[in-house]
Amino acid sequence: MLIDSNIIIYAALPQHEDLRRFIAVHAPAASVVSFVEVLGYHRLTARDRGYFEDFFIAAPVLQISTEILDQATRLRQKRSIGLGDALIGATALVYGLQLLTANADDFEWIPDLDVVNPLA
Numbered sequence: 001m002l003i004d005s006n007i008i009i010y011a012a013l014p015q016h017e018d019l020r021r022f023i024a025v026h027a028p029a030a031s032v033v034s035f036v037e038v039l040g041y042h043r044l045t046a047r048d049r050g051y052f053e054d055f056f057i058a059a060p061v062l063q064i065s066t067e068i069l070d071q072a073t074r075l076r077q078k079r080s081i082g083l084g085d086a087l088i089g090a091t092a093l094v095y096g097l098q099l100l101t102a103n104a105d106d107f108e109w110i111p112d113l114d115v116v117n118p119l120a
Helices: 004-010 019-024 032-039 048-058 066-078 083-095
Strands: 030-031
Touching: 004 019, 004 032, 004 048, 030 032, 030 083, 032 048, 032 083, 066 083
Parallel strands: none
Antiparallel strands: none
């Protein structure tokens, strides 16, 4: 499984204890893009920064390869998709991973990508 940035953020909220348990049981990987998106947010509190840093220490963080770049480029050539989403979707495709995201509609058009919204 590959976890999208929005699920990492939702899991930090007190009301999403079930999501935190799900993540603990399934130990999904994250894209290096999510690392930048989540930790790079300029308004993170010290508490949230610590929580997210701990998450990224525990989770495998998948780097961007040439194959992922090629796949992301093909996705962007087919349809308007943000760079971060293209790279995250491409990472899931290249690694053959299910994508966990709260924005399933943004990815459902991609053939062979297994998209699940764990909040639904």
